[in-house]
């Protein structure tokens with residue numbers, strides 16, 4: 001099952017990559033190249049359950065500071081760094 005229409009504006013969803021930015025406490029976590037369906041009208045991203053799950057896991061690890069192993073890339077992570 002994949003999303004087809006935007007639930008806000010009924011715009012068409014196009015498969016692509018987006019940047020997921022979330023505030024975790026005082027830190028801003030930015031995850032690049034997240035696969036998503038993006039509304040071509042309002043730009044709202046829709047994530048598949050697999051991706052949402054992976055990002056939940058990533059945020060959990062971020063909370064535990066388990067992912068802050070690359071000083072240069074701190075705060076900018078790739079989905080590939082998480083293996084479920």
Ligand SMILES: [Zn+2]
Nearest residue numbers: 006009039042
């Ligand atoms: Zn929309």
